[in-house]
């Protein structure tokens with residue numbers, strides 16, 4: 346289970362809405378407690394995909410390393426990545442699976458007509474052949 350606190354959730358939703366109709370992406374930082382991951386901070390990152398960004402995102406390695414360093418310097422862990430699906434359901438696409446890594450949670454936010462609609466979290470397996478849904482809880486401000 347992954348739980349997103351109100352402040353990072355607000356950052357994730359407003360980043361996804363403001364980049365609409367392009368896909369947005371970012372890092373989720375926090376800590377692991379007994380039975381769950383708790384996201385306490387979210388960092389919007391640039392979508393560095395060179396083509397049309399309506400249905401693709403890419404995170405630069407440098408940006409991801411910087412987010413990881415920022416997490417560590419605050420005593421937090423990089424727990425996962427979030428990205429948006431403009432006018433599309435919050436599912437995990439084949440491309441998402443190929444670009445994933447098994448030790449992260451991946452939250453997908455569905456943005457419909459520029460507004461947040463729903464979200465899901467996914468956990469890719471070790472071979473990146475499938476990603477199971479993970480229970481997701483978020484807090485509204």
Ligand SMILES: [Zn+2]
Pocket residue numbers: 428429430436437438441453
């Ligand atoms: Zn996607």
